[in-house]
Amino acid sequence: MNPTTVRLTNIHKSFGRQEVLRGIDLEARDGDVISIIGSSGSGKSTLLRCIPFLEIPDQGEVTVGDETIVLTGAGHRFSRAERQKIRRLRGQIGFVFQSFNLWPHMTALQNVMEVPLHVQGRPRAECREEAEAMLAKVGLADKRDAWPAHLSGGQQQRVAIARALASRPRALLFDEPTSALDPELVGEVLRVIRALAEEGRTMLIVTHEMAFAREVSSHAIYLHEGRIEEAGPPQQVFLDPVSERCRRFVRGQAGPVD
């Protein structure tokens, strides 16, 4: 079996009195593509954001690569060593946001080079070469000097994917990567993600694109009210789930077929 890349153990998270995650266990092994589905409010984005500590879980254990962080309760104050550990853990992840979040004062190429150059401290020439290769990979070699504001949503998201790849992450996390896009731009982004899946990259994808998720993922998870209600191979989760609620959800999302 492939080594574990991301592991979540008994993750709990509340916002005020609202318990959003109620004990989630999840494991992504090297090369896994895990899609996470569920209705809005099911906690799927929060779950994904807990991995790089964009949301801080109240309780549980997060492992990425060889960094593990254990949470003991809400309002946990991190020591200096723990904060450095979180930074190292983040360094092993590439995160793609729903709203792209490119840095608006940098060109496409500068966005992609930023982290390798200024966080990882790799040589400039190497960073530039690799950033150009990443932009070419997402089909935007000719847009290297464009400002984010001059790119379409689909192009911005592809630059964001190139940026996530440039730091050589062990796992890529996608938080509804096509939800903010006009329908005609969704395809170009999904094509890039599909190509990455075919390369054997480890990925966790929160998405509403059911057909896409069914095709690319090796595992699927259906989240309901902060718990994993159904998990398994995509054929099971999308076509023949055990849970009645999951069955209704995937039918509803697929649209009125029958």
Added chain:
Amino acid sequence: MDLAFIAAVFPKLLAGLPLTLSLAVLSLSGGAILALLLSGLRASSWLGAQFANFYVYIFRGTPLLIQIFLIYYGLAQFPALRHSLLWPLLREPYVCAVLALMLNDAAYTSEILRGGLRAVSSGAIEAAKVAGMSRPTMLRRIVLPLAFRQALPAYGAEVTSMVKATSLASVVTLMEVTGLARAEVSQSYRAIEVFLCAAVIYLVLVTLITRLVHWLEDRLSTHRSPALDRSPA
């Protein structure tokens, strides 16, 4: 109006320009550093924020002229200061004027910076965090460059207003452009000609600065979409 007289007076006033500029440059640089420190203080703790707010409240709430008087005439009332090593400096009108202008500028600049910082999108910050950036790197590479771009128009206005405010230094005997103009008027009694000349010097300065800021804005706002350029925020 006597053109020959104006032609003679103009170079006399221009002799005060270096002093005017040095007052402006020193107090603006000192004010900018202090403003950064105030912003740091504001972010550091509740007490720090209270102090920064109080500082801004005092210096924006009172006239600059009074602040200059307080520093120039007021400090001498403290024997401890008068006997301190700093006294040779603090009794200099030039030092007092720079000090007052700088402290005043810091209050305004820190508020401008605060507005710029608030405009930095949380998405840009999250993207930096998730990439494992340390706080200093994030400040240097993402937050401050974005805040600076946002604050530039307001800061440009602050720079011009400080250049004009240096004329107040003439009340503590400094012979910058306004000081020279007053001296000239008391000799020639030709107030209109002399003060108009002084006004023109300030006007040219302010115009140059405004141009420079606009040029900088244009250069730095390439990241905005063409449609958004120059539209009100």
